Amino acid sequence: MKYTTGVIICLMLLPSFARGQDWVVPDDRKGRLSTFPFTDDTRKEGEKLYQVNCHSCHGDPGRNNFIALQPPPGDPATEKIQRNSDGEIFHKVSAGRGQMPSFRSVLTTDEIWKVVSFIRSFNRSYVQKVMQVITSSAYPGAIISMKLAYDEATKQVLVIASATSETGTVPVTGAGVRLLAARYFGKMAVDEEKTTDVNGVATFSVPEGLRGDTAGNIGFSAMFTDEATFGSVSKDTVLMAGMPVIPVSLTANRAMWNTVRKAPVWIILAYGLGVLAVWGFIVLVMFKLRDIFTVGTALSENISASHGQTEPTKN
Amino acid sequence: MSRDKKEEGNRSNDLDRVIENSRRDFLRKLTLAGAVTVTGGAAIYSGHRFEKAKHREGYVKVLTEDNRLVEIPVEQMRDFKPDLRMLQSRGREGIAGKRWVMVIDLSKCRNARKCVEACQSAHHLRPYEYHINTLVMQESVNTPAFFMPKPCQHCDNPPCVSVCPVDATFKRQDGIVLIDNDRCIGCRFCMAACPYSARIFHWQEPSKHEEDGNKEYDVELNVPQKKGTISKCLFSADRLREGMLPYCVSACPNGVFYFGDENEDAVTNGTTKETVRFSELIEKNGGYRLMPELGTQPRVYYLPPKNRIFEFEQGEKREYKQEKA
Numbered sequence: 001m002k003y004t005t006g007v008i009i010c011l012m013l014l015p016s017f018a019r020g021q022d023w024v025v026p027d028d029r030k031g032r033l034s035t036f037p038f039t040d041d042t043r044k045e046g047e048k049l050y051q052v053n054c055h056s057c058h059g060d061p062g063r064n065n066f067i068a069l070q071p072p073p074g075d076p077a078t079e080k081i082q083r084n085s086d087g088e089i090f091h092k093v094s095a096g097r098g099q100m101p102s103f104r105s106v107l108t109t110d111e112i113w114k115v116v117s118f119i120r121s122f123n124r125s126y127v128q129k130v131m132q133v134i135t136s137s138a139y140p141g142a143i144i145s146m147k148l149a150y151d152e153a154t155k156q157v158l159v160i161a162s163a164t165s166e167t168g169t170v171p172v173t174g175a176g177v178r179l180l181a182a183r184y185f186g187k188m189a190v191d192e193e194k195t196t197d198v199n200g201v202a203t204f205s206v207p208e209g210l211r212g213d214t215a216g217n218i219g220f221s222a223m224f225t226d227e228a229t230f231g232s233v234s235k236d237t238v239l240m241a242g243m244p245v246i247p248v249s250l251t252a253n254r255a256m257w258n259t260v261r262k263a264p265v266w267i268i269l270a271y272g273l274g275v276l277a278v279w280g281f282i283v284l285v286m287f288k289l290r291d292i293f294t295v296g297t298a299l300s301e302n303i304s305a306s307h308g309q310t311e312p313t314k315n
Numbered sequence: 316m317s318r319d320k321k322e323e324g325n326r327s328n329d330l331d332r333v334i335e336n337s338r339r340d341f342l343r344k345l346t347l348a349g350a351v352t353v354t355g356g357a358a359i360y361s362g363h364r365f366e367k368a369k370h371r372e373g374y375v376k377v378l379t380e381d382n383r384l385v386e387i388p389v390e391q392m393r394d395f396k397p398d399l400r401m402l403q404s405r406g407r408e409g410i411a412g413k414r415w416v417m418v419i420d421l422s423k424c425r426n427a428r429k430c431v432e433a434c435q436s437a438h439h440l441r442p443y444e445y446h447i448n449t450l451v452m453q454e455s456v457n458t459p460a461f462f463m464p465k466p467c468q469h470c471d472n473p474p475c476v477s478v479c480p481v482d483a484t485f486k487r488q489d490g491i492v493l494i495d496n497d498r499c500i501g502c503r504f505c506m507a508a509c510p511y512s513a514r515i516f517h518w519q520e521p522s523k524h525e526e527d528g529n530k531e532y533d534v535e536l537n538v539p540q541k542k543g544t545i546s547k548c549l550f551s552a553d554r555l556r557e558g559m560l561p562y563c564v565s566a567c568p569n570g571v572f573y574f575g576d577e578n579e580d581a582v583t584n585g586t587t588k589e590t591v592r593f594s595e596l597i598e599k600n601g602g603y604r605l606m607p608e609l610g611t612q613p614r615v616y617y618l619p620p621k622n623r624i625f626e627f628e629q630g631e632k633r634e635y636k637q638e639k640a
Contacts (some may be wrong), residue, residue, distance in 0.1 A: 069573070070626070102587055105589045106588040183576070185575055185576075185581075210580075251488045257473050257486060
C-alpha cells in the first residue's frame, strides 16, 4: 500500500519538476547559427559581457554559485544548459522568460553570439557550426538600402526599402521592419513591427504627442528584424514628425527654496525693509546721542561761562 | 759681481720669454674657447630652429565644444582635468533642457540590493549609510508585504532646500537636488525637514577618506565625502552628464528601475535597456508618488506591487503589528 502511494505521489510530482524545463524555442530559431567562428577573442569579449549582464544571477560558470531563485537560474557550464543548440541559447538570451530578462535591447546580435562563445568554452565536446550564408539570401548580390519619409497629412513615417543590383532597382517586399526614435538613454520603439508591402513600403503611425526637440525634430532609425535574410541594414534620418517641446527650467519660478535672486518678492521686501528698519533705528540712536552730546557741551560751556562771569564779582 | 749681473740679465730674459709664452698660450686658448663657444652656440641655435620647425609640423586637430575643427601644437596639449571651479559651476547649473524622472516598478523588486551596493561603492559610503535603501513594506493585515527601493525623491518643491541656512543644498534646472559638502555646516535642518528621510549625516570619517584626500571635490558625486556634513542621493548626476543611467538603475538585475527625461517623455529600463513612453507607463500601471498630500511634488514615481514576478521570501515576512488601543 505504502509503495503504491509513494509511486503515485512521485508520478504526481513529475509534472511539477518538468515544469521548469519546458522552455520551448520555436523551430525556426533552434537551428540559428553564429555568423562568425568562435575564437579566443570572441570568448574573451563574451566573458566581459557575461560578467556585466549574466553574472549577478548565473554566477561563475563551473562553480555552481548561481543565486537561489525558483526556478533556479542554473550554471551555464552544466549539461542542462550545454545540451541546448546554439540557436536555442541565443533565443533564450534574446527573448527572456519570467525572471530571466530579455537582452534583445541590451546586447546586439554579435554580442549575444560572443556570450554564447564564452558559455561554449566550458564544453570540451562542443564543435561549432558556422552559418554558411552570411550575405543577404533574399536578394543575392544586391545592395539593400532604406529611405525614411514623413507624411504630415496622415502622421505616418514611411520606410521605403529597395534592393539595387546590376539589373536595376527592385522594392524589398515582405521584410519585417522596426522603427525607433532616439532618446537620451536609448532608442524607443515607434508603433509595432511592420512588414513592407509590394512597393517595399512599411508605414508606421506616429503616436499622438510624441515629443521632439524645440523644432519638433526626431532622430528616427529603421532596421530589418530578420538580419539573416535582409542583412544588417539600418538607416538614421531626422524628421520633423514630433511635437515641438520648449524646455522650461525647473528653477525658473520664484520659490522659497530657490536662490536669492529667485526668492519670492514678499521675502525680498520683508527682509529688505527689516534690514532698513534696524539700520534706521541704529542711525536714529546715533543722531540722538549726537544731540545729547551737543546739548551737553553747550550746557557745560554755559556753566563755565557763567562761572567766569561770577568769579570777579565774588572777589 | 758682473757674473751676477749677467745671470740676472739672463734670468730677466727667461722671465720675459715665459711671460711671452704664457700670453701666446692664453691668446691661443682664448681663440679656441671663442671658437668652441661660437660653434656650440650655432649648434644650439640650429637645434632650437630645428625644434621650432618640427613643432610647426606637430599640430593636432581638435574639435572644440562649438563644433569647430582647430589645430593646436602638440606641446600645448594637456589632459583635461576639471578643476574645482568648473566642477562647482557645472554642478550648480545642471544640464539644460532636461527634467530627470525615475520610475520604480515594485512588482519586480525581490530585494537583491544590487542598487544599494552599486550606490555605496560609487559614492564611497559605509555599508550602513544609504542614499538608496530597499525597505520592507506592508500596508495592512490583509495586504501582502513587498520591497520598496527608496532613493531621494528630488522634489520639485523641496522642503530641505528651503530650510538650509547656508545655501549648501540646492535644486538645479534639471530637477536634481544636490548638496555641496564644502558649504554644509552640518546643522541637519534638511534632515529634519525631509519627509522621506532621504538624507544621511557623516558622524564618522567617511570610508576611503584617506585615499580620497587629494581628489578634487565633485559636487555631482559627493566624493570625497566629508565628516560632519550631510550626504544624499544625487540621481548620479555625474553619470547623466555622460549619457549613462544612474549607478543603481544600471546595477539592478530585475528590471525594477526606469530612468529618463520627462521633456522627451521617455524612460529607459536599467536592466533590459528598453525605452518606453513615460506617460504611458505611468497611466497604464497606475503610477503614484509618495506622500502627495505634502505638495512636495517628487520626481520619483512608483508602480504598485501588482502581479509580482517574485514571491515575497517567507523568511523575511514580518508580522503586521496591530496598534494596541
